[in-house]
Amino acid sequence: MPSEIPDEPHECPTNLTGLLARMQRAGQREQSVSLDALLDSVGRRSFAPFLLLAGLITLAPVVGDIPGVPTLMALLVGLSATQLLVGRDHVWLPRWLLQRRVARERFVQATRWMERPASWVDRLIKPRLTWLTRPPAHLPAALTCLLIALAMPPMEVVPFSATGAGLALTLFGLALLANDGLLALLGYLLTAGTLGVVITTIA
Template sequence: MDDPRKGSTLMDLIASLERMEQDAQRVSVDDVVHAVGRRSFGPLLLVTGLITLAPIIGDIPGMPTLMALLVLMVSVQLLVGRETFWLPGWMLKRSISRNKFDKGIYHLKKPARWIDGLLRVRLPWLTGYIGIRVTAVVCLMIALAMPPMEFIPFSANGAGLALSLLGLGLVARDGAALVLGFTLFGLTCTLILVGLL
């Protein structure tokens, strides 16, 4: 399901996003999906996580919920065996200014280089057929949890980081990153539940 030509590192993915049409004043969801590929579950997860985490972009009201809907739709389609991802037109047309998008991506570059240095192929069985589907189920749970997280400070960041780790794990075939993503989501949910009780 993942297209290795779309890049195997976080910096490759950021470079793909930066190469999008430079003259455009706005960046749409369709632009982002086109940049990472409609067959690429890992990169798409990674991008949604990064957008949720990115300063300026992720702080836009409703953006975490939009990213949650994107993850939800893609995860369901992966689980039912679709080869390419379909997204509704209204979602693909959603956009933000190119200036905000570029600023958010710029802030991600320095940590991206550091993170790329940590990734390597580990526990590859977790990134195979069954592992990808287990990851899709976890992503469904994250997507369902994200909209209420917008009202709880910093919890959407935990979900965004978990999605980023899951996407990185699939892109780099690093099962350890997947385990970290699962763990982080579990911890985020636990902290929210403890805080609400």
């Protein structure tokens, strides 16, 4: 049955290291981790957590390589981006999507692998070129992420293209989280390059 996502009592972490730490604690008492628990752990008050979660899961070794995972993350981004573009205050996600799960051991292994690069990235991000991240600039970012989401299912058959999509989503998520317009600019460039490769390969 469809589910309306409530506001969570805490804010989204302000850096990538904090986000990974919260993801690792999601649903600690369960043998598997659900998307619902992950969203509860990272926050649902803005578009950034949805992008970061989808991007990191797509990039994560072991987890992102599971067939169908990029498509599920595309659904997450597509639904949230569409609702942002039409001006909804709350993001609706279907219950069957929220209940998708991955084995905890596999998930924690993947997130721990990302801790070292995350600490390096955190030292680089800062508020700059904020006109590329503050409203109404979040709308073209959401539209670009929607285009990425639409292209992600065929990316499962184009080698390495899903990695480009995951990195672009992560860049946009970090850009909106930290008001770092340089990351948004890199996200636009990476999106153009990735979509160009996919279109050329499939055509």
